[in-house]
Amino acid sequence: MSSVFLFASAFLASAVEMVEALTIVLASGLTRGWRSSLLGLGAALVVLAVIVAALGPALTQIPISALRLIVGTLLLAFGLQWLRKAILRASGYKEQKDEDAVFARELAEARAAGTEIHAGVDWYGFTLSFKGVLLEGLEVAFIVLTFGSSAGNVPLATFAAAVALVVVAVAGVLVRAPLARVPENALKFAVGIMLTTFGIFWAAEGAGADWPGDEASLPFVLAFVILVSLGSVALLRRRRRPAVAPA
Amino acid sequence: MRHVRAFGRFWWDFVVGDDPRAAAGVLVSIGITAAIAATGAPAWWFLPPATALVLALSLRRASR
Numbered sequence: 001m002s003s004v005f006l007f008a009s010a011f012l013a014s015a016v017e018m019v020e021a022l023t024i025v026l027a028s029g030l031t032r033g034w035r036s037s038l039l040g041l042g043a044a045l046v047v048l049a050v051i052v053a054a055l056g057p058a059l060t061q062i063p064i065s066a067l068r069l070i071v072g073t074l075l076l077a078f079g080l081q082w083l084r085k086a087i088l089r090a091s092g093y094k095e096q097k098d099e100d101a102v103f104a105r106e107l108a109e110a111r112a113a114g115t116e117i118h119a120g121v122d123w124y125g126f127t128l129s130f131k132g133v134l135l136e137g138l139e140v141a142f143i144v145l146t147f148g149s150s151a152g153n154v155p156l157a158t159f160a161a162a163v164a165l166v167v168v169a170v171a172g173v174l175v176r177a178p179l180a181r182v183p184e185n186a187l188k189f190a191v192g193i194m195l196t197t198f199g200i201f202w203a204a205e206g207a208g209a210d211w212p213g214d215e216a217s218l219p220f221v222l223a224f225v226i227l228v229s230l231g232s233v234a235l236l237r238r239r240r241r242p243a244v245a246p247a
Numbered sequence: 248m249r250h251v252r253a254f255g256r257f258w259w260d261f262v263v264g265d266d267p268r269a270a271a272g273v274l275v276s277i278g279i280t281a282a283i284a285a286t287g288a289p290a291w292w293f294l295p296p297a298t299a300l301v302l303a304l305s306l307r308r309a310s311r
Binding site for chain 1: 257261262263264265266269273274277281283290294295298299302303305309
């Protein structure tokens, strides 16, 4: 796989998850205090670093064909789920993701929660921030490790995630509000397409298939997945449109 | 035990999500690809349309 594809996939997937984590950290910081929120963020990042440091080298020990079969299967199941939701959102069958609405809900819940102080830290704020960053971060770690190990370039995938982290963090500090202007739904659609494409490619390879031209066939698989996805959106939209009564 | 269950649930939701039949379809499709490859015949062509079919069926269930 070309480095550009790997970087773009890892960056986009990581950025989408980080935008979601940022919304939670902001809600926690604004309502429960920044100290507890940032401590939760820091603790989650430490746990994530330990997980990546432990699993990264272990994954590289697995033979590449077995790794691609496992990773391809996981990516295909996971990517198809992501793509399905994106298609349903784009065709109006599922509500569009709205970071402003998520933020408002998180703020209301955080304000309503009781106060419990442990060692000078607001426990609710810490836990909210920790859980949000850990859960979204686990998804980033999964994508980085699977993409990186299958492509034989974990450092580049990690670098892409780090760039996404810096971009989202800087934007968050500057805006001090959820990044609602980020076209999250379109990004999720693109990430779903990429995950499904690489899932198909690696799962087939891991199952023993030889792609014509090896990695040169990746753009064709990508084009096929894009066509199927856009075709599905068009079909579902047409089905959803109310029938016009004859004059 | 509660944490182990929560961890397992997280991964289940993460990979399988709300349509286990689609995940099962993916597994069956990869199994058939492996079976075709084991005969020595070209097997690369099978997974893309099989994935499209799994996706179409899943979308049909979700949009009913």
